[in-house]
Amino acid sequence: MRQWRVEVFNRPGLVDVQGGRVLSDIRELGITSIEAVQSARVFLIEADFDPAFAERVAHELLADPVCEQYYLGRSGPPAGLAKATLIEVHLKSGVTDPVAESVMAAIADMGVRPDGVRTARKYILLGEIKPSQIDTIARKILANDVIEDVVIGDETEPPSPHLNAYELNIAHWPIRDLDDAGLETLSQDKDLFLNVVEMRTIQDYFRRLGREPTDIELETLAQTWSEHCGHKTLRSAVDMTANGTQIHFDNLLKETIFKATQQLNKDWCLSVFADNAGVVEFDEQSAVCFKVETHNHPSALDPYGGSATGIGGVIRDPMGTGLGARPIANTDIFCFGTPDKSLDEVPKGVLHPRRIMKGVVAGVRDYGNRMGIPTVNGAIYFDDRYLANPLVYCGNIGLMDRTKVRKNTQTGHLIVVVGGRTGRDGIHGATFSSAQMTHEYETIFSHAVQIGNAITEKKVLDVLVQANDAGLYEAITDCGAGGLSSAVGEMAKDLGADVDLEKVPLKYAGLGYTEIWISEAQERMVIAVKPENLEAIQRIFAGENVEATAIGRFASDKKLRLRYNGQQVGEMDMDFLHDGVPRYSRQAVWKQPKLSEPTLPEKDNYNDDLLRILSSCNVASKEWVIRQYDHEVQGGSVVKPLVGVANDGPSDAAVVQPKLNSPRGLAISCGMNPLYGDIDPYWMALAGIDEAIRNLICVGGRVDRIALLDNFCWANCDRPDILGTLVRAAQACYDGAIAFQAPFISGKDSLHNEFVCEDGTVIRIPPTLLISAMSLVDDIDKCVTMDLKKPGNLLFVVGRTNNEMGGSHYYKIHDALGANVPRLDLDLAPRIAGRLSAAIAEGLVASCHDCSEGGLAVALAEMAFAGGLGVAADLRGLPKSRDCSRTDAQLFSESNSRYVVEVAPHNYDAFAKRMLNLPFGQLGTVVAEPKLRIKAQDGKSIIDADIGILKQAWQRTFDW
């Protein structure tokens, strides 16, 4: 067998985009001696074709005839350039290489099927450089150690990754005679992340069975009982001491978040906390489901791959809900360290926040865009406590038939795995994501990183939609954390299953039965198929080159039996697997921190403060990110993430039209403010709920059909003080849901977001609760956007401004935290939301924007520059509490439930009537002159700024 090497370069004189990007990244690292970077794509093709055919492949397929030239074989450094460094980046053995798969198929289309294709990237660095700098460049810019190998200046071809066939060798992991220390050692040695109580429970089980467990049995238990899959903390019993009083929960989740949903008992909630996503009614025929997941640990190690598989994974949740939904929108919310850190401020084992951010955005972009799902809503939040634990929340909404909300798995149905093949990727992802990170994790857990291929998932989606329409399967779920062990384990929970692991299609030889069972290889779904439908469904799948393989059968005895080539390798009771996990009783403590308000001087003019807040990372325009996402694919876009006269203002929420022939829309939003959590996570959580709901109301969402999702990202909750903050937030979720009559329909948590630095210091993320929300829009033609519309229109503020500067961005730019955190008025907030929603539905509102980060001043500035119009405002018209006398508080307080509303003069009476008995006041008017002018209580001008300058400040931070 011959290996052909083809190198593809840009033609001289044409822009080398990839090389240029690498060069600018090198400069960003502070290395200035490199003058130019050339990049090349490398293809290694194993095939017996003749040189003429190899030439054809290079010429017709691999190299662009206009922009590129190719070289058959290995090209040397460019002639006449002494200082050239050659670096090649190859994928590690076993890592998915989608380009290689496509090239294989394309060469086959040309008439010859090659035996193997691999791809690599080659870089030629021109200029003086030290070996240590080469290493830095390779590690920080060109390659990711986790999935790639770097070859510097080497002439030998990397070896073919042909792996040896696997020979069955059943491993027993004796447990029955171990003492506690032995149990802990076993758990640690095998990366099970099970604690000693859990290990004892397992020990008892196998003592009762009278035998030792096999490796696959312990691994299955570890996956199923992991925090990631089981939510042990949120479901545990908690004894909480809060400011001296005792509270007890038998099951924290059931008595807070879930309880609210049960009490509200909305008939439009079709399936909540029961399936892969929460399902609510959309219209008479259809339902929508929504799920938000996190993919934090993988994104910390491999930002691109981690976030791509994060979005890829959450898309499979709606696809695996009920009998399957068609994904219609993505959301993404990220938390990063501040991007302007110098390299030496970043702890060892941690990637630079800028690299993480660029990689994460690119990962979501490439996967979401390829799937053809619009990414319509998101937020990015910066705090240095996210430096080592970036948070990557990915959400997906799907549209489904109302009659297909339930699964119907039965004894005798076949277990069919559909989609991607299984490889060694993602082993131990579920247990890994439940663990604390350290500087050594990069190497230890490299195998936990999964590699995605969006096109494989798109193909799976395309055929599943057809098979679903044809009614050819009875149940579906996705292969996520825990791989087949979780998917089959969950589907067969009430039935039992027999699985023949050797039938699972593999990417390459050599995988053991346990690896097959727990691999988190991407783009796989599991469906339950009646034996008589197997042929028909396989025909549909094969018609679009998708593999579907029966690997077993659902049983009736509630036992999970795992076999390899007919030999049993594991057997467990489903009841033990799913209900055997010991119930925990945890201690939690909450004590109000002793904080005080800073003493900042009052000023005559706040232009500078406003400009600083506008350009602060959290508030600044995220257009750089948003435009990289396709937010219009599927044609359902109604309110886009960027709105206004120049299509660049910050929309409050997105509205999509899921069914192109129906005027009904879906509004989608989020809310989050970790800064408030440093004062009190209870008020933080309520502020998040209010913010998410405000955003829905602003665009015209219905107030009576709001569904919420919670995503808790916390530090290690084994510490009572940290668990205390989580309990506070969960209590707030209950109170907020009841107050707004807005049930939670789905949720997820990611705990243990801590990092142990080399010197032992621990970096803990702040309590971070993401609230995602969606609601219906009856008529998309009535939607409202936040940009000012017309000079002469009146501007109102609805909602009361209190002296609540604690955790505000105004304090943040002055390096203070404060104490007076915004406290949601649970009685007033829903009333304001309801009345405003009605006013918008009646067409009385020209524009509407909520006051959030940066308060009133930022909201006015954003409305003005988005609309290209000015504002004449007077704070005497601002509804405010008595203690809110300071001008800076009136401008920048972040009190909840406040909306700035633009109303045409002829609608004044009708609007005012709607707002009767609510705190509302006329703040001013919209003017043609492009200036934001705000007068203080005493009538003096305190902000007077050109909207062009405000907009520039807001846009320049991420003008990347």
Add this chain to the structure above:
Amino acid sequence: MQEVRAIVLRAAGINTDLETEYALELAGAQADRIHINRLIEDKGLLEQYHILIFPGGFSYGDDVAAGKIMANQVIHHLSDPVRKFINDGKLVLGICNGFQVLVKAGILPGGNGFKQEDVTITCNDSGKYEDRWVYLAPQTGKCVFFDPGQRLYVPVAHGEGKIVTKDDEALQRLRSEGHIAFKYVDAEGNEGPFPINPNGSVDSIAGLTDATGRVLGLMPHPERFVRRTQHPHWSRLGEDLPVDGIKIFCHAVRYVRENLLESCVAQPTADVAACGEVQAGP
């Protein structure tokens, strides 16, 4: 009444087939979404249709280069039926990834046989994928998909949309032989740098047509602007704001009705509400 039939070609990674089908139906055509494998299995299938659409997406992941793998499939499996389709006087439209496929298969700008020679589409100068709205100015009167006097406002969403020619001579030929269908311009109709020209295309070229004027490829997405509420700031504009994207489909449907259907002349066309402006023509 005989129907205008359109085929929207699916393949792994094609992801705008649903909204393209919807746009065609709004414009009065009967559209089917068909996987390329079906066409390869049954080459006669194409005969039933009047309009062939290569829609947008990321065919085969855009691996190797955007549209390249699907173009390779077209060249090796479908060149005869596609050539016959064009020679029969029928219409071909490539949108975004579909345009990339048409260029890389050599169907556009078109020449002797299917082979890519002088023109390609490559990475945006910005180095990244971008979704933004652009104005298009028609450059020729011979393409059946649009009215030469009418500027269009539509979105682009791509990472590889920069049109490049092999040399100046090739560019001259595109100009002189009328292959340039659209250029990127600003609201006043002037060419300019990024973001007016969102990808750095040579001569601000946004779309190409072949010698017949019946094959059109363009980077922007007309199927994403077939209703008023898809405009990026429709909430500022009146009820009567012009909906530009649908016009491309309406022109195609009208052309088929008037030229390819048997009872062409007497065809009533005013029944398609979405095409009001287009149908009211001469």
